[in-house]
Amino acid sequence: MTRRTVPERAPAPDIAGLERKVDAPAGDDMAFRSFLKGREDDEVDGAVRRILSQVRSKTDCRRCRNCCIELQATSRQGDIERISHAVGPSPEDFTGKYLAPDDEEPGLFAMRDKPCPFLREDGCAHYEARPDECRSFPHLDKEGFAWRTLTVIANQKICPIAFEVYQRLKRELWHRGASGAVPFRRRAEKAIYPRPNHRA
Numbered sequence: 707m708t709r710r711t712v713p714e715r716a717p718a719p720d721i722a723g724l725e726r727k728v729d730a731p732a733g734d735d736m737a738f739r740s741f742l743k744g745r746e747d748d749e750v751d752g753a754v755r756r757i758l759s760q761v762r763s764k765t766d767c768r769r770c771r772n773c774c775i776e777l778q779a780t781s782r783q784g785d786i787e788r789i790s791h792a793v794g795p796s797p798e799d800f801t802g803k804y805l806a807p808d809d810e811e812p813g814l815f816a817m818r819d820k821p822c823p824f825l826r827e828d829g830c831a832h833y834e835a836r837p838d839e840c841r842s843f844p845h846l847d848k849e850g851f852a853w854r855t856l857t858v859i860a861n862q863k864i865c866p867i868a869f870e871v872y873q874r875l876k877r878e879l880w881h882r883g884a885s886g887a888v889p890f891r892r893r894a895e896k897a898i899y900p901r902p903n904h905r906a
């Protein structure tokens with residue numbers, strides 16, 4: 707959901723084909739998730755950021771907007787005040803009209819409807835003031851990628867960027883040999899097991 711400089715002729719993201727492409731290698735995606743937890747966090751995060759930068763430069767979010775259609779963006783008080791200041795109604799009126807409190811996290815609100823009521827033909831109606839969550843989706847460049855992969859795997863069905871980054875990362879770090887059986891770049895000396903307090 708970010709407005710970036712991309713080539714004029716960047717192809718429209720292939721939303722229709724995402725679900726089919728994600729379903730096919732689902733077993734691999736989960737196995738790769740376990741594999742990532744055995745790697746150094748810095749190594750995984752660095753690879754994700756490098757690949758993300760390449761993928762973003764070739765993806766035109768303006769021709770996608772699937773996250774604005776499929777997800778209910780969340781906001782906090784700071785987001786609400788910023789949007790209210792930009793578009794007019796008081797924070798209370800804005801909250802009452804468009805948002806519902808999150809059941810589990812105090813102070814967090816979700817958009818009541820989807821697609822998002824602020825999605826327009828040419829993008830977000832209050833793009834410069836949009837919630838932080840919209841700015842950072844699909845949340846790939848935060849620290850600790852290896853411990854947030856359940857969300858990334860789920861987001862692959864919605865977001866072409868999430869799909870492309872996860873699949874490229876898989877090919878790069880865990881590429882299977884010709885036999886299809888052995889991840890040939892796994893470090894032989896490193897034990898592969900989940901951390902006891904894993905986060906996802």
Ligand code: SF4
Nearest residue numbers: 774822824825830840
């Ligand atoms: S607030 Fe804007 S960027 Fe966020 S979901 Fe709605 S239309 Fe999309």
Ligand code: SF4
Nearest residue numbers: 707767770771773865
């Ligand atoms: S779903 Fe992904 S590619 Fe599509 S607009 Fe949102 S962030 Fe961009």
